[in-house]
Amino acid sequence: MAKLKLALYWAASCGGCDIATLAIGEKILKLAEAADIVFWPVAMDFKYSDVEKIPDKSIDACLFNGAIQNSEGEHIAQLLRAKSKILIAYGSCSYEGCIPGLANFFNRQMIFDRVYIETQSTDNPEKVYPQSKVLVPEGELEIPDFYDTVKTLAQTVDVDYFVPGCPPEEKTTWLALETLIEGKLPPKGAVISHSVKAVCDECPRIKKEKKVKKFYRPYEIIPDPEICLLEQGLLCYGPATRGGCGAPCPQANMPCTGCYGPVEGVVDQGAHFLTALASVIDSDDPTEIQRIINDIVDPAGTFYRYSLPDSLLRRARIK
Numbered sequence: 396m397a398k399l400k401l402a403l404y405w406a407a408s409c410g411g412c413d414i415a416t417l418a419i420g421e422k423i424l425k426l427a428e429a430a431d432i433v434f435w436p437v438a439m440d441f442k443y444s445d446v447e448k449i450p451d452k453s454i455d456a457c458l459f460n461g462a463i464q465n466s467e468g469e470h471i472a473q474l475l476r477a478k479s480k481i482l483i484a485y486g487s488c489s490y491e492g493c494i495p496g497l498a499n500f501f502n503r504q505m506i507f508d509r510v511y512i513e514t515q516s517t518d519n520p521e522k523v524y525p526q527s528k529v530l531v532p533e534g535e536l537e538i539p540d541f542y543d544t545v546k547t548l549a550q551t552v553d554v555d556y557f558v559p560g561c562p563p564e565e566k567t568t569w570l571a572l573e574t575l576i577e578g579k580l581p582p583k584g585a586v587i588s589h590s591v592k593a594v595c596d597e598c599p600r601i602k603k604e605k606k607v608k609k610f611y612r613p614y615e616i617i618p619d620p621e622i623c624l625l626e627q628g629l630l631c632y633g634p635a636t637r638g639g640c641g642a643p644c645p646q647a648n649m650p651c652t653g654c655y656g657p658v659e660g661v662v663d664q665g666a667h668f669l670t671a672l673a674s675v676i677d678s679d680d681p682t683e684i685q686r687i688i689n690d691i692v693d694p695a696g697t698f699y700r701y702s703l704p705d706s707l708l709r710r711a712r713i714k
């Protein structure tokens with residue numbers, strides 16, 4: 396049987412998803428039997444021009460990680476869409492925008508001011524900002540245009556499947572690869588994960604009636620190792636997050652932060668978590684409710700940590 400031709404790419408991301416693909420351990424031998432890697436710039440020296448030359452749809456599948464934050468990411472997304480039979484948004488940045496997507500609380504100028512002028516370690520008295528094109532004696536140099544708004548891969552090109560996680564757990568990565576190798580493809584648009592239910596469904600912590608009088612940040616308390624973290628006032632995103640990861644974070648005494656995205660059928664993960672939180676606050680008194688929710692530091696960044704570009708909000712409106 397002919398081997399699959401596989402491509403991997405990163406746009407706006409941290410590199411964790413590329414490392415996560417290697418977390419499949421010895422299964423990499425099975426992958427090597429079944430597939431050849433034809434493009435993976437983070438690991439090997441490929442040129443974009445090599446990809447431009449190959450016929451359309453000649454790559455069987457592309458695992459694309461990273462959000463779209465500049466013109467280079469957008470160009471390569473379009474190129475890999477044209478060259479790939481199957482395009483997979485691999486990992487939270489590509490699927491929902493994730494941490495790079497928090498840039499949507501600001502705009503390009505605010506980000507440039509912060510990075511190139513205001514940070515304590517920056518020495519830039521002439522206020523030099525990056526330019527997309529610069530003339531030098533040797534000719535014109537060009538770097539990608541940085542966008543005002545971060546987009547998901549699916550807001551940029553047509554996407555066939557989504558793999559959740561920041562980064563995807565090893566078993567989720569292998570599920571996606573096995574699906575490709577065996578050709579047992581789910582319906583277009585599916586999220587490839589072991590669960591359509593919430594993280595709470597696979598979390599072994601004891602759940603009773605949740606009544607919260609105060610929210611804490613993880614460093615403020617040592618939680619009981621058996622009881623649901625949300626019942627103890629920690630902002631655990633488990634009720635609003637797709638399972639399939641195996642709930643490693645709550646089992647390690649850390650609240651789930653929501654990296655596997657929304658549960659099946661939910662459009663806006665942040666709004667879903669807000670609803671879950673509203674139902675556990677133990678008071679009818681508006682003043683006390685206000686005091687309790689005032690404990691939540693950076694609510695927008697907390698509720699939309701992974702999903703701002705993919706949410707109903709998409710970005711902040713900046714005057």
Ligand code: SF4
Pocket residue numbers: 594595596598599600602622623624625626631632633634642645650651
């Ligand atoms: S809220 Fe968190 S700790 Fe509680 S059951 Fe759900 S995942 Fe587990």
Ligand code: SF4
Pocket residue numbers: 560561594636637640641642643644645650651652653654655656
């Ligand atoms: S428990 Fe939550 S934060 Fe941890 S891996 Fe699962 S979805 Fe991600």
